Amino acid sequence: MAFLELADLRVKYGNIEVIHGINVRVEEGDIIAILGANGAGKSTTLLTISGLVKPSGGSISFRDAPIHRFPAHTIVKLGIAQVPEGRRVFGTLTVRENLNLGSFVSKDKQAISKTLAWIYELFPILSERREQLAGTLSGGEQQMLAIGRALMSRPKILLLDEPSLGLAPLLVMTILQTLREINRSGVTIVLVEQNARAALKLAHRGYVLELGNVVIEDDSAALIANAEVQAAYLGGGIA
Amino acid sequence: MIRQLKSIGIPAVLFACLPLFLNAYWIDVLNSVGIYAILGLSLNLIVGHTGLFNLGHAAFYAVGAYTAAILNTKFQVPVLLLIPVCGFAAGLFALVVSKPIIHLRGDYLCIVTIGVGEIVRIALINDVFGITGGSNGIFGISRPSLFGFVIRTPLEFFYLIWAFAAITVLLFHLLERSRFGRALNYLREDEVAAEGSGINTAHYKLASFVIGAAWAGMTGNLFAAKMTIISPDSFTFWESVVMFAIVILGGSGSIPGVLVGAFLIVGLPEVFREFANARMLVFGAAMMVMMVFRTQGLLPARPRPYAIPALPEGEGGE
Amino acid sequence: MEQFFQQLTNGLAVGSIYALIALGYTMVYGVLKLINFAHSDLFTLGAYLGLTLLSSLLLVDRLGPLGGALVLAAMVMGLVAVAGALLDRVAYRPLRESPRLSAVVSALGASIFLQNTIMLIYGARYRVYPPDILPKASIHMLGVDIPLVRILILGASVIMMAGLFVFIQKTRIGTAIRAAAIDQGAARLMGIDVNRVILLVFMVGPALGGAAGLMVGLYYGQINFTMGWGYGLKAFTAAILGGIGNIPGAMVGGILLGLIESMSAAYLSFAWKDAIAFCVLILILIVRPTGLLGERVAEKV
Amino acid sequence: MSLLSLQRLTKNFGGLTAVSSLSFDVQPGSIVGLIGPNGAGKTTVFNLITGIYLPDQGEIMFRQSSILGMRTHKIVSLGIARTFQTIRLFQNLSVLENVLAGCHCQMRSGVLSSMFHTRRQRLEEREALTRSVRALDFVGLRAQAGQLARNLSYGNQRLLELARALATGPQLLILDEPAGGMNEQETRRLVALISKLRDTGITVLLIEHDMTLVMRVCEKIVVLEYGSKIAEGSPEAVKNDPKVIEAYLGTEKEW
Amino acid sequence: AETVKIGLMAPMTGSWASEGAEMKQVCDLLAEQVNAKGGVAGKKIEVITEDDGGVPQTAALAAQRLAALKVTVVIGTYGSAVTEASQNIFDEQKIIQIANGSTAIRLTEKGLKYFLRTCPRDDEQAKVAAQTIRKLGVKKLAILHDNSTYAKGLADETKGLLAADKGVEIVFFDALTPKEQDYTTVLTKMKSFQPEMVFFTGYYGEAGLLLKQAKQMNWKVTFMGGDATNNPDLVKSAGKDASAGFYFLSAPLPKDLPSEDAKAFLATFTKKYGNPPNSIYAVLAGDGLRVALEAIAKTNSTDTEKVADYLHKNLKDFPGLTGKISFNDKGDRVGEVYRVYKVNEEGLFILQP
Ligand SMILES: Nc1ncnc2c1ncn2[C@@H]1O[C@H](COP(=O)(O)OP(=O)(O)OP(=O)(O)O)[C@@H](O)[C@H]1O
Ligand SMILES: Nc1ncnc2c1ncn2[C@@H]1O[C@H](COP(=O)(O)OP(=O)(O)OP(=O)(O)O)[C@@H](O)[C@H]1O
Ligand SMILES: [Mg+2]
């Protein structure tokens, strides 16, 4: 009984298969890290979970119910939110409107304003800029907005595609810490990160993708210790 | 090279023989197709390659046609000699009107081009400067002649028009595969990135507009020569729409596509004549259906081929 | 002076109709970045449906002029909304992922199709609304008579504009519509059913166009299957003038265009009025490249 | 003699001062890092240098002459090339053509020679192709030359942007978060690439949040906060500057 | 069996589709009647309709198509510019063309042997217009056209004829944009010049709106229209009270013709299609067909040279549906065709003495 399970998942773009039958299990309350080189298929995997890309084979189930045929907006309603690669904030809407859209699926006004307050607390700069158009925010500010927006839906599972991208080091730490807190409050997290060391430190378990296949799957401690992983993803170490 | 000759040459020769088996009506339909094909190609440069939303191309066509008509009827200059003059006039006109507006984005540019088209048409109707003949237009344009041979029948026009079309195809094909053609594509794709790669976007936008307009102007000359009368009715917004549809339906940025587009957009209403007054209904439906089933156009542009040079050993890489 | 005021009211009357049609253009454009050329024919359809319903249901006889007109408007708007939704399903939805200009050509095809369908059903001749449906009263102001109907039309346009504005800017669904306009994929990730949103847009926009068609029919009395093109072009111009995608912009653009036309017709030349209107448009765009109330540009590199 | 010199540069957006009286120099042949918290104004500085924005005040000198107010393409052809923080490739064109865009400003043929494919034009074209392939080779994307840019993964798109910038033949390369979206191994390769660039005589100015990279390649680092310079100096010095630690780096805490 | 092929070139689509539809109805009915009586010169006739869309380019193609079908005579078409685009094609192929609605003067000034028309020229009409204006004692006149070839031509001609006349002052001369619906702007402007009469040379659709809107503005001025306003739809769209008192020029309406032929035809038409023909031009197309058949019958040949000769020289006072028909050398219809009509309170068109 897995919380979220990808079974033999295959994905094609046009005629080219880029995910070749991967299996991923996520238990409730887990933090899962997905590592992999450029073009390994990490983003594709997340997009497929969210329903923006349709699998060509295999299945995705959430609480044992298949969801891979559901349209994207229904999947959000189930409680799976995503911080997409490249942020994709709504550039001509204000920061506040962006955040409001994050809670589009929720109807509970009170809960929404509580979450909003929390997010402003988390990212004070967003609160300062609430009337600024999202498109004119700096790269890092947009990243914060994207994360905040996803959190606004109070998801059960949060998928993050490189959340630390473009964030200042100080903020990377804050965000990873926040993720841990969020996780403690009961949210399951699937994290795609290039900053593998930090990601593995945070995660309970990890998967390594290569060219559309899962090549390694283990506890994070074991992954950190894994020679291959070290060579490929942890090589330099943070200065 | 030989293969290219075969794949283009043989159909071209067959096409050149085609009128020998057709009656005057069908030849004239082909002539119409030819004129619209050239217009489509010229618009393709602007819309397809550069991505400028131009729905007023008829204005430049009109400038060319009227230049030919006025100079021919007033000063008896042989029509065909006027081809470069018409191109120049239309190009100049395009330069003047598009200079201040070329920076407009997408649909704003679109409405301005529509506006320019309408202004030109209204000016023609109102007999601007007293030389356009108002809504009557200009009549009595002399038949074109080549080396003393007067062109009058549809068959003769067929060769004139399609020769010009062939030259256009060749030149535009070469233009496409050059620094110039690529530059247009870059600014279609992303203006900021193009500018950031060192491309003078304003210059290229203008250049593509002017060349496209000049070509439409030259086509206007052919049209005037063929019809011998021209009037503002032939240069309405609808004409611009037809040219636009040819480009998009055929395949934006694709020369074979535009040719096919011209055949369909001009030819189909003729084929549908048997539907009598429902023919435009059928045509509209056909337009939708074709677009829905071939969303990229019938023959979308194919990537340019490049012969990637072999680098000497040891160069590049890590 | 009297002539000036008279022309002012003339311009307002035409302008408010432009504005009403422009709202529909802007609405659809705002979401799909598609110039819905068929909008003008949905407008025509509204006028013809109004005529059919009016003469077949005898609404005015049964419900009196005001009640009849309101019920009629509701019915016409409903029917045109359905037509709009169908149009979207058939002609635009398959083109969602393809280049923007492809959809423009599909829209042109749809426009030709609709226009000729109307011609084949209703005939090519002018059709005439039954006379004297709307009250003939008029108000005397500043030395000119202003027919009540004109004020009603202007009022209706303003009300619809305001309603639409509030709907788009202030409501949850409205924000969703704008989000879908920017990035459909990201909008889906917010839980927005993008196809439903677009469908909604394709019902509201055409419904407004249909209402405009009905008003034109009721007020001017004479309708024709080609009348959409002219109005459509003007309304599109108006939408751009105000800044396309911007709802108050459509209103301002429409009214302004009406005024420019009537003033240039009155004080310059009638035959040149459209050319003058376009010249003014171009001048305005040179100064303000995204229209009077232009869209908020947020392109940061 | 500095290659690039910013003098008291200021840029406001409405009420917000994004860059405030900023001055610093870039010496030829050096690698300079520009760091600072998010929203500090780094990208804005790049946009000012490349002429996308016009500064409200200040002066920008490149090779001793002002480039203030020049159009971007002009600045590029003078020898400043850049990459973008949010990737801006020609998504629907091939990888090779993306790089060829960079070669544009070094080519001369105009409309007519393009239309008639003169001999010189063909020669020039061949040269440009060679140069592009070389640039692709350099970043390791040669095998993907025929693919559409949009089908590249995020990290590879970054490399392609770099190749395109290189193809303009720059003296000064300015990179906005080049390592964004790269894992450590890839980042290491990038570090090697950048060092190699410097060895060929290209000066680099870069924005990066990956301190591994910054500390490893930069000779000088400029730190911005709220649009103003709060520190400037060698990596060592900057790393230990309390102001920088407070504003940007944070105290390194183990996880 | 062999047939005599007659082409009908008409706007079946586009803005003038309603005219085209009626032209076709008239010609089809006539052909039916003639064939029922055994045809002409021993052969059945066949009417082939081609759509010109009201656009010159399309017309040129339609003309080529008819020429390729080897028709003997072509009836049509409506607009002058459209006709002009087809003239040379027919002339070069020696096909007789009898236009029904193209009134521009120059069409017959080119010396084309095979071109004739049943409609009168703009200058004919302008003459009658000027006469009527004088007769009604108008001192201040506004002339409004719609910038179409036809309307502009009529307006210009009339203006020219009245220019020499000290008695009539033209206080306003401008064009409206056809197919719009709100003409209060131009009415307001004209009103400020205080003319006694407005001569509108455009079409009935706009005329109807002008009348209606002038009435709404409480502007009591006499309107007069050219023959393109001769259409019962005018009264429908303007309303009876607004159109009462409207003058217009036209060839005699079928009901006002003494000819039994005309009356009978009118009755059959009404029976077949449910309403009498609205457009005089449709009836003129019928007359074109009838003279053509007459000439073919009389010469007993489909040799177009002979037929054309007959039409130019021998056809005298043929009893047409619109009056007596003869042609001059240029191919123009001779004789005063125009009558003045006025709309009465019931919305009926009353022939003025
Ligand atoms: N829209 C698309 N069309 C075609 N191919 C695609 C598309 N998107 C991605 N690909 C290809 O699919 C593969 C996987 O891409 P994906 O974006 O999932 O990789 P990734 O692991 O997220 O890489 P990165 O770390 O660079 O973001 C790559 O080879 C990429 O080129
Ligand atoms: N066009 C604009 N309009 C309004 N504000 C802007 C605009 N461009 C940038 N800003 C603001 O200026 C500030 C500096 O932005 P900039 O993009 O230069 O930051 P940055 O240092 O590059 O940050 P990051 O590291 O997050 O990319 C930000 O607060 C941003 O919101
Ligand atoms: Mg990715």
Ligand SMILES: [Mg+2]
């Ligand atoms: Mg930045």
